[in-house]
Amino acid sequence: MHQTTKDPLSKYPRYLRKDEICNWIIGNGELMELFNLSVRDAHELLVKKEISSVELTTAVLANIKHEDPKIKAYITITEEHALEQARLADIRLNSKENITPLTGIPYAVKDCISTRGIQTTCGSKILEGYIPQFDASVVERLDRSGAVLLGKHNMDEFGMGSSCENSAFFNTHNPWNLDRVPGGSSGGSAASVSTGLSLFAIGEDTGGSIRMPAGFCNITGLKPTYGRVSRFGHIALVSSFDCVGPLTQTVFDCAIILETIAGKDPKDGTSLPDPVPTYTSSLGKSVKGLRLGIPDEYFQSGMDPGVEKAIQDAIQVFENSGMKICKVSLPHTQAALPVYYLILFAEASANLARFDGTRFGYSSRQNVENVIDLIVQSRQEGFGEEVKRRIMLGAYVLSAGYYDAYYLKAQKVRTLIRDDFNSAFEKCDAILAPTCPTPAFKLGEKKQDPLTMYLSDIYVVATNPAGVPALSLPCGFSEGLPVGMQLIGNHLSEELLFQIGHVYQTETDWHKMHPILA
Amino acid sequence: MKFEPVIGLEIHAELKTQTKMFCGCSADHTTITEPNTLICPICTGLPGAMPVLNKKAVEQSIQVGLALNCDINEINIFARKNYFYPDLPKGYQISQYDLPIASNGWLEILNETPGKTQRVRIRRVHLEEDTAKLTHQVDFSLIDFNRAGVPLLEIVSEPDMHSVESILSYANRIRSILRYLDVNSGDMEKGILRFEANISVRPAGSKELNTRTEIKNLNSFRSMAQATEYEIIRQINLYNNGETVTQETLGWNELEARTYSQRGKEDAHDYRYFNEPDIPPVHVEELLIKKLSLQMPELPDARIKRYTDQFGLTPVQAQALVSERTIADFFEKTILLSSSPIKTIYNWLVGEFTRHINERRINYQEIPVTPDNFVQLMDLFTSNVINDFSAKEVLAEMFNSNKNAKAIVSEKGLYQISDEDFLAGIVEKVLRENPEPVKQYQSGKEILFKWFMGQISKETKGKADPQVVRHLLNNKLRVQ
Numbered sequence: 001m002h003q004t005t006k007d008p009l010s011k012y013p014r015y016l017r018k019d020e021i022c023n024w025i026i027g028n029g030e031l032m033e034l035f036n037l038s039v040r041d042a043h044e045l046l047v048k049k050e051i052s053s054v055e056l057t058t059a060v061l062a063n064i065k066h067e068d069p070k071i072k073a074y075i076t077i078t079e080e081h082a083l084e085q086a087r088l089a090d091i092r093l094n095s096k097e098n099i100t101p102l103t104g105i106p107y108a109v110k111d112c113i114s115t116r117g118i119q120t121t122c123g124s125k126i127l128e129g130y131i132p133q134f135d136a137s138v139v140e141r142l143d144r145s146g147a148v149l150l151g152k153h154n155m156d157e158f159g160m161g162s163s164c165e166n167s168a169f170f171n172t173h174n175p176w177n178l179d180r181v182p183g184g185s186s187g188g189s190a191a192s193v194s195t196g197l198s199l200f201a202i203g204e205d206t207g208g209s210i211r212m213p214a215g216f217c218n219i220t221g222l223k224p225t226y227g228r229v230s231r232f233g234h235i236a237l238v239s240s241f242d243c244v245g246p247l248t249q250t251v252f253d254c255a256i257i258l259e260t261i262a263g264k265d266p267k268d269g270t271s272l273p274d275p276v277p278t279y280t281s282s283l284g285k286s287v288k289g290l291r292l293g294i295p296d297e298y299f300q301s302g303m304d305p306g307v308e309k310a311i312q313d314a315i316q317v318f319e320n321s322g323m324k325i326c327k328v329s330l331p332h333t334q335a336a337l338p339v340y341y342l343i344l345f346a347e348a349s350a351n352l353a354r355f356d357g358t359r360f361g362y363s364s365r366q367n368v369e370n371v372i373d374l375i376v377q378s379r380q381e382g383f384g385e386e387v388k389r390r391i392m393l394g395a396y397v398l399s400a401g402y403y404d405a406y407y408l409k410a411q412k413v414r415t416l417i418r419d420d421f422n423s424a425f426e427k428c429d430a431i432l433a434p435t436c437p438t439p440a441f442k443l444g445e446k447k448q449d450p451l452t453m454y455l456s457d458i459y460v461v462a463t464n465p466a467g468v469p470a471l472s473l474p475c476g477f478s479e480g481l482p483v484g485m486q487l488i489g490n491h492l493s494e495e496l497l498f499q500i501g502h503v504y505q506t507e508t509d510w511h512k513m514h515p516i517l518a
Numbered sequence: 519m520k521f522e523p524v525i526g527l528e529i530h531a532e533l534k535t536q537t538k539m540f541c542g543c544s545a546d547h548t549t550i551t552e553p554n555t556l557i558c559p560i561c562t563g564l565p566g567a568m569p570v571l572n573k574k575a576v577e578q579s580i581q582v583g584l585a586l587n588c589d590i591n592e593i594n595i596f597a598r599k600n601y602f603y604p605d606l607p608k609g610y611q612i613s614q615y616d617l618p619i620a621s622n623g624w625l626e627i628l629n630e631t632p633g634k635t636q637r638v639r640i641r642r643v644h645l646e647e648d649t650a651k652l653t654h655q656v657d658f659s660l661i662d663f664n665r666a667g668v669p670l671l672e673i674v675s676e677p678d679m680h681s682v683e684s685i686l687s688y689a690n691r692i693r694s695i696l697r698y699l700d701v702n703s704g705d706m707e708k709g710i711l712r713f714e715a716n717i718s719v720r721p722a723g724s725k726e727l728n729t730r731t732e733i734k735n736l737n738s739f740r741s742m743a744q745a746t747e748y749e750i751i752r753q754i755n756l757y758n759n760g761e762t763v764t765q766e767t768l769g770w771n772e773l774e775a776r777t778y779s780q781r782g783k784e785d786a787h788d789y790r791y792f793n794e795p796d797i798p799p800v801h802v803e804e805l806l807i808k809k810l811s812l813q814m815p816e817l818p819d820a821r822i823k824r825y826t827d828q829f830g831l832t833p834v835q836a837q838a839l840v841s842e843r844t845i846a847d848f849f850e851k852t853i854l855l856s857s858s859p860i861k862t863i864y865n866w867l868v869g870e871f872t873r874h875i876n877e878r879r880i881n882y883q884e885i886p887v888t889p890d891n892f893v894q895l896m897d898l899f900t901s902n903v904i905n906d907f908s909a910k911e912v913l914a915e916m917f918n919s920n921k922n923a924k925a926i927v928s929e930k931g932l933y934q935i936s937d938e939d940f941l942a943g944i945v946e947k948v949l950r951e952n953p954e955p956v957k958q959y960q961s962g963k964e965i966l967f968k969w970f971m972g973q974i975s976k977e978t979k980g981k982a983d984p985q986v987v988r989h990l991l992n993n994k995l996r997v998q
Contacts, residue, residue, distance in 0.1 A: 078733040114566040127565065134559055136566060239795035269570045269797055346792060350598050353609020354563045358661070371604050371659065398600070398790035407792060 007051055032274050034059035035196035036514055039105050039253040042199055045221050046093055046104045048342035053093065053104030056199075057086035060106045064150070064197050070517055072172050073182075073192035075153040076119050082106060083288050085148040092146055097518050098117040101256045103146030110200040111152040112159060113244065114233040122235050123155040123167040123185075126355045126362045126382030136233020137265045138202055145260050149200050153188030158352065159237040161185050162456045164213070165447050166386045173443070174216060175515035176481055180440040183213030189247045190217035194515060195272045200257055201247040206237045207340050208435075208460025210245050211472035215435035216483020218474045220501070221247045222254045225492050226467035227272040229258070231266030236351040238344045239270075241464035250511055251473060251501035255279035258494060274492060277369050282495045283502040288322030290500065294429030297333035298459055304438040306478020311434050314475040314485050315509050318432070318500070328424040328431060332416045336462035339417060339452060342397055342410035343465065348485070349394025352387065355379065386450065406512055414465045421466045430500055434458050435472045463488055471497040474510040482513075520722040521757070522729075523750045525685055525715055526677035529692055531667050531702045532648060532710040533578050539647045539669040540612065548708040553662035568796050571596070575645060575669035576619065576800060577810055578701040581672060583620025583643045584811050585695045594800040596645075596744030597923075600790045604661055605649040613672075615791045616798075618644030623874035626819060627688045628644050628837060630681040635833075638688050639676040646670050671701075677716060677727065682743050682750075689739060691711065694818050694841045706738050713742045718763065719753045723964060729763045732764070733770055733777055745770040747879035749777050806889030821846055829853070829860050838868050844882040845872065858900040866896065870910060874917045887916045890992035907980040908932040936983040938990065941974075944982070945990045948973045 001466025037045070044113050045051045059133035061079055068074055089104035109115065112122045114132035116139075121127040135143065138201070156166035164172040164187025172187045174180040175195045186203030190213030193201050203210040205223035214221030222245045229244045236242055239469040246257035266273045294315065299308070300361050319325055364377035382392070397406035424431060436456055446453040463470045469492055475485040489497045505511050538545045541560035545843060550556055559567040577595070583590050597615035623640035650666040652659050673692060679685050693711060696702035704711055718730035733749060736742040753763050767786075768777040816824075818840045825836035840846045852863050871892075874884065895916065899909040904927055915926045925935060935941060947958055948970060959966040974987050 083926060120565070122565070130565070132559075132566065133564070134567075232568050233566040266569060268568050270795070345793060350600055350610050350790075350792070352604065353600060354565065355603065356604070356609060358604050359562060359607065359899075360564065372602075375602050375604075395600075395790060398792055400788045400790075403790075403792075 026095065032268050033063075035063040035199070036249075037199060038249045039102065039199050039239060039256055040250070042105055043101050043103075045257075047099065049093075053086040053089040053106075053148060054083065056104065057082050057106045057150070060198065063195075067195055067517055068197055069364055070173065070178060071171050071175055071191050071197065072197055073153055073188040073195070073197050074151045075121055075123070075154050075167075075169060075188070078118055078149060081118070082148050082150045085146075086142075089146045089148060098146075100145040100260065102142065102260055104148060105146075105199050106148040106150050107142065107200045107202065108150045108153050108189070109136075109139060109202040110189050110194060110204055112204055112235045112237075113139060113152075113202060114156060114235065115149065115152065118152065120148075120152065120235070121169075122159075123157040123169065124355075124383065124387070125168040126357075126378070127235075127448065128168070128362060129361075130361045132233070134233065136244075137230035137267055138261045139233065141261050142202070144355050149205050153186070153192055153203075155188055155202060155209075156185035156463045157387050158235070158348070159204065159209055160348070160386045162208070162212055162453055163441070163443075163446065164188065165443065166384060167195055171443055174440045174481075175517060176406045177220065177440065178517075179267040179442055180481065181216065181443055181445075183216035183436070183440060185209040185213075186221075186247065187213045189214075190214050190219055190221065193217070193219045193247050193249060195517070196514070200249075200253055202257075202261070203245060203247050204234055204237075204239070205243045205464070206241045207344065207464045208457045210243075210247060211435050211470060211484065211486055212457065214247055214472045215474075215486075216440040217481060218482035218484075218510070218515070219247055219249055219510060220251055220254055220474070220505075221245065221472045222256060222258065222494070222497075223463060223470045223472075224262065224494060225272070225469045226464075227270050228262050228469070228492065228494065230261075230263075230268040230271045232265055232267040236347075238347045238464075240347060240353060241340075242345070243464070251471070251498055251505050252280065252283055254471065255283060255498045255502075262494075272492070277495050279495055279498050282499040284506075285499050286322065287318070287500050287503045289324065290322075290430070290496075291324045291326050291428040292500075293326055293328035293424055293431040295328050295330045295333070295424070295431055295433060296414060297330050298433045302437050302455075302458075303434065304478055306476075307434050307436070307438060307483050310476030310478060310483040311432070311485055312385055314504065315432065317504055321503050321507060323500075327415065329428050330417075330420040330424055330431075330462065332413065332420050333462060335413050336417055336465065337454065337458060338463040339465055340457075342406050344392050345394035345396075345413065346398050346407050346410075347394070349391045349398065352383070352391055355382065389450070417462055418466045421462075421468050421488075425490040429489075430493070430497060433486050433488060435459060435484035435486045439478045439483055460486070465472055467491065469494050469497060471501050473501050474513070475504075475508070476510055482510075519758070521719045521750075522722045522724070523680055523746075523755045524677045524718045524720060524727060525679040525681075525746060527615065527675045527679070527685055527688060527862050528714040528716070529673040530714075531671045531673065531692075531696055533671055533701050535572055535574045535577050535578065535669055537572060537574075538667040539572050539575050539645070540667055543667065545668045547664040547668060548705070548710065550664065553660070553664060556664040557666070561607070562663050563609070569794075571797050571800065573671060576670075576802075577806075578699070579619040579643060579645045579671055580802065580807060580810050581699050581814055582673070582696065582701060582962040583623065584807070584814065585817050586620070586623040586625055586640045586643060586692075588620035588623030588640060588643055590620050590802055590807050591996070592802055593617055593620055594802060596794040596797045596800075597791045598794050599646075601787055604659070605666070607650065607663065607666055611644035611649065612794055613648060613791075614644035616793075618642045619802075620644075625675075625688065625691060627684065627691050628833065629679075629687065630683040633833065636678075636684070638678045638684075641674045641676050643671060643673050645761060646672060649750070649943065654926060672844060677730075681841065682746050684744055685715065685746060686739060689742065690841055691818060694843065698815055698817055698843045709737055712737055714744050715742060715749075717746060717749045717753065719750055719757065729765050731763065731766055731768050731777075733768045734780065736770055740745070741770055741772055744775060745777055748775065778849075791837060815843075831860075831864065835864060835868075839864065842882060844885065848885070848889055848892070852893055852896065856893040856896050858896040862900055863896055866913075870913055874914065878917065880917075886920050887913075891922045898923055898927060902934060902936070902983065903927070904932050905934045905981065905984055908934065909974065911980070932981060934983045935978055935981045936986050938986060941978075941982055941986055942990050942994075944974055944977050945987065945994050948977060949994055956995070967995075970995075
């Protein structure tokens with residue numbers, strides 16, 4: 001299903017659609033589709049005036065028209081808005097003033113991130129038709145940098161899911177195999193970047209929601225340190241876990257975007273005041289002597305052999321690059337999943353209370369006798385099954401008599417998980433782990449069994465209660481499907497993760513593989 | 519059997535900050551009356567909007583905590599109190615649970631025994647956000663979010679009070695402390711101060727706590743007093759009839775003057791409190807507490823002590839002056855400038871002066887009479903230039919026109935007439951024209967003396983020196 005050859009012409013033949021204007025370019029001796037450009041390369045071409053932002057945006061929009069009916073990555077496409085922004089970006093590029101690395105670059109955001117004047121649904125019927133009055137801080141920053149917004153990506157309803165199948169609207173398909181899921185909950189974003197339906201995407205990771213679909217779709221995704229990127233305008237799932245972050249083709253792109261979106265935001269009291277480093281400046285530095293920790297607990301039963309092989313190969317690449325490989329232990333790994341879900345249920349049950357049918361979004365109109373009917377029915381009819389299941393569990397774990405046994409205990413164990421990472425980072429500089437125990441599973445395979453679905457998050461959830469950053473990147477294939485691995489670092493160690501990840505992407509080509517759609 | 523009431527009070531006071539507790543909207547929802555004009559995505563709970571704590575609200579709360587002799591908690595945690603109601607846009611109220619701003623305080627108040635004080639313990643002082651305002655119509659309801667998110671301070675006492683007089687005295691004192699600190703206008707009509715009373719009764723002399731009921735949403739001192747009185751009697755009657763009190767939440771029906779059940783113990787809300795993840799714990803540093811305490815004005819307690827020690831007022835008199843800071847400040851300025859006796863100034867201030875303010879519904883911040891001018895009036899009065907009757911007229915005119923006392927006296931010709939010869943003529947004229955009352959007086963109806971005084975006052979348009987008239991009248995009536 002995928003192409004691993006380095007011959008540029010056989011790599012991209014299917015994208016040479018001569019009927020579309022300006023959809024390809026020859027750069028560095030390789031034949032490139034415009035929509036498959038990395039952010040870094042596109043920026044270079046824009047600055048050199050080899051392409052314009054309108055050309056680039058038009059090419060991506062054409063690709064969306066052609067491919068999105070198969071992938072279904074987008075809930076909303078804002079074509080006119082995008083072309084208008086592209087025109088403005090071209091003026092900026094022509095004036096050579098105030099150009100940022102993202103000026104004129106087309107991107108899209110997960111549909112849980114508020115966009116002023118553009119429908120924002122969280123993948124839920126309860127928000128269908130809801131038009132925010134304000135931009136999320138991250139969108140505001142990207143807007144200021146001159147990036148071009150193409151639309152909003154599909155997702156599991158309110159981020160609850162690992163397959164995108166919990167979207168109230170439609171499934172998104174994995175571009176590497178349309179019968180498979182793209183992962184979740186930022187499934188639309190990952191499928192989109194993987195297929196060139198956007199040059200990068202902004203997703204959100206509560207317990208793997210950026211990394212897991214990035215792994216399934218063969219792209220790079222970062223869950224930043226908690227508080228590194230403002231959450232203002234992101235429609236909260238778990239306020240103490242949620243991290244807004246980039247999904248990109250390369251580590252380099254990830255670094256560029258984090259530079260733009262990270263930093264203290266006066267509108268988010270939990271955003272971190274620490275200065276934002278120039279992440280791209282550490283790229284290219286050697287990793288010689290750095291210690292890479294392999295957690296014992298992550299390499300036990302349940303892992304797909306193809307995944308295991310890909311990870312072992314990656315370890316070899318790091319070792320060849322001069323890194324020291326060492327064993328570390330995260331003893332409370334078993335507890336991470338229950339802790340994650342208990343806190344998720346609790347916080348989500350409160351975060352979703354504002355969807356009551358009184359001010360915005362879906363409002364039930366049938367047999368409504370009083371305001372309590374209105375609230376109950378709007379929620380009953382507006383929320384999907386998984387969301388209702390989690391709200392009920394959340395109300396339960398917080399209720400009098402159960403609070404201590406569930407919520408309070410989960411908070412205590414959360415501290416132990418944090419301590420696990422703290423002591424592991426005394427022994428190593430970064431931790432390497434698979435992103436997911438298996439490659440992408442089939443659509444419908446796990447939908448009826450929420451518990452199995454929860455288990456696919458086993459490697460990604462622990463970082464969120466701990467608040468530490470993790471970078472997922474492509475590391476091979478198992479039976480034709482991409483395999484992702486994640487580099488987990490200590491608090492605010494994004495720079496280091498990029499440095500290590502970039503070395504890996506210099507040594508390997510996995511991240512350059514694009515799916516070929518039938 | 520004799521019963522003793524056991525009462526605790528919860529006072530909700532909106533803080534007088536410029537902006538709301540978590541957003542930049544103006545908190546002044548009582549002046550702006552157009553609904554839904556002081557709102558934004560944060561205080562209407564739109565998806566994705568996040569709260570950012572108003573530092574001023576925390577500082578004001580700390581000052582209240584200090585004034586109530588509380589421990590100020592080093593770490594402040596905000597919590598979500600979860601329940602559904604259309605006046606609560608997020609579906610939870612951001613409040614405090616485990617670690618409030620302040621706890622373990624006390625307040626000294628005058629209690630039901632004249633001249634006696636008592637200490638009421640304060641359990642906690644915590645900060646939360648106010649809700650939106652609902653207006654119910656026949657078949658629909660309206661929501662005004664102007665009030666949503668206004669900082670609200672909750673002051674919870676221990677059940678240390680045993681009479682309606684005590685809770686009134688306690689509530690009054692809290693109200694004046696809030697006004698002294700300038701953190702709440704104390705304006706009951708606008709609902710920015712509200713009460714809830716926890717009430718139980720027990721056999722006098724007993725120390726145990728019986729089942730209590732809680733009366734919600736008492737919006738005035740009057741309804742608080744009436745509702746508490748009613749509830750005490752209702753509970754005593756239940757026990758006397760061999761029945762028991764049920765733990766429940768009550769409402770107060772102002773029109774029918776009775777409490778009614780809102781919900782029983784089994785229907786009690788489970789608020790599922792948990793720490794608010796959007797607001798990091800607030801660390802209150804020792805230095806900030808010191809700074810805030812230095813910025814605090816002299817509080818009612820200290821003033822009462824000073825007024826009794828320095829000026830010889832009784833505690834009750836001092837309390838009457840002190841409960842309203844503007845009046846107390848006015849008093850101090852006046853006695854500094856005036857040669858009149860302190861007692862006279864006191865009587866005029868808590869009497870006529872306050873009467874005008876109340877009758878004319880004047881905001882204490884906008885009293886038209888200046889201390890200078892008032893001193894002029896007092897000195898004219900005590901040096902007998904004008905009499906009591908005229909002084910009252912002058913004061914009324916001062917409230918009307920801003921003119922100074924001397925100008926009004928000369929304009930109206932109110933100088934007191936003390937000339938004995940002139941007044942003697944008037945007295946004779948009055949007696950001559952009223953032979954019948956004179957006869958009655960002389961045959962023992964001495965109460966008519968006042969009537970004669972009144973007649974003479976009429977003749978002189980109130981300007982006669984009452985002492986001279988009294989003396990003349992006595993002599994003439996005796997002579998005849």
